[in-house]
Amino acid sequence: MRRFKRTLVAAAVTTTVMAGTAGWAVGGEQTAVTGPPAGTAAWRADHSLHRTLPDPATAAPREIARFFAGVPADEQRELAARHPLVVGNLDGAPVTLRYEANRRAITAERDRERARAADTSSTAPERRRAADLADRYTRLLEPGRQILAFDPRGRGQIAEVYGDLATAHRTAVVVPGSDIDLASFDRTHDQYGAPAGMARSLKAELARQAPGTPTAVIAWAGYTTPVGIGLDAATGRLAEAGAPRLERLLAGLAAPGTAAAPPAVFCHSYGSVVCGLAAPAIDGTEAADLVVLGSPGVRADSAAALRTGARVWATHRNSADWIGRIPNVRVLGLGHGADPTSASFGARPIPSDGAHGHSAYFAPGTRSLTHFAQITLGRYTAVH
Incomplete structure (x- = not known):
């Protein structure tokens, strides 16, 4: 019984001491981002190449790699242009294609945040947050950066x-x-x-x-x-x-x-x-x-x-x-x-x-x- 009490005390200490790498701030419960990438529904519905696209939720990375191995380079780029958030986060897809797709996705997010930062109907804090995000995305677009995955x-x-x-x-x-x-x-x-x-x-x-x-x-x-x-x-x-x-x-x-x-x-x-x-x-x-x-x-x-x-x-x-x-x-x-x-x-x-x-x-x-x-x-x- 005494050992069990000590274990409970240790567990209680764990909840009060366990911190992140940035310091001793009290943290709230986070909502985990799970499941397939944003834009998956549009990807599943895309039949423009007259072939069934692999389902990001169920296809194994090896299946995805085999799919892209059979798709010509120009058609791969078309998919990346239409579905950047899917292709950019699709494990098994060619890495250079993912870099290209994520550059598109980040550019789109940057432009959206720039527009929000310039929207005078928003509050000052909202505009500042949008400007900060736009700056962050701009840094990710610097030449030479290779973004393998991006999910906003x-x-x-x-x-x-x-x-x-x-x-x-x-x-x-x-x-x-x-x-x-x-x-x-x-x-x-x-x-x-x-x-x-x-x-x-x-x-x-x-x-x-x-x-x-x-x-x-x-x-x-x-x-x-x-x-x-x-x-x-x-x-x-x-x-x-x-x-x-x-x-x-x-x-x-x-x-x-x-x-x-x-x-x-x-x-x-x-x-x-x-x-x-x-x-x-x-x-x-x-x-x-x-x-x-x-x-x-x-x-x-x-x-x-x-x-x-x-x-x-x-x-x-x-x-x-x-x-x-x-x-x-x-x-x-x-x-x-x-x-x-x-x-x-x-x-x-x-x-x-x-x-x-x-x-x-x-x-x-x-x-x-x-x-x-x-x-x-x-x-x-x-x-x-």
């Missing part, structure tokens, strides 16, 4: 590629934790706690360690994350909604004509909960490695319990990482379970010397970043 619904979701996926011999995916959305995806403050900053840092380290090896890193903010402290961060509800989206991303990368090698997947903070729930669906062809860092738990008692074909790694927490104060419990739906860094969990350990705080594991010069690059490059014996 809710707080906004996005994925960006650094490098050339078509020619990359080694690839990686960064899955962020709480407080990440379209607005914070590539923030400049606390940049190594944001997916864009993590991905750019890893890409630079890969270039430093293996300058002759083509590599690519995907910053993936493709699920609705918790905001601040609250039940969202202490439960698996949003992770359960996000895991199938991560599974589809990885299945799309494994489809013919996309990435050349299965990626290493780096899962930060609450993102490790998403990765833990997605793990059983991930085999060695979809991800070579699952790496958790700053993790509150992965909703499994051991690495073996994840039932994944990928290697499982856990990054040692530094002493300044507040996530170490999160109780590793899972009771009444609260908490995320065993500590992945414990010896009993059975994950492969990664040192993190030089990292300081919850958001510094990708900071240049840290031992964790050095090892992340070595894992991505397949140099496993160098990680010790």
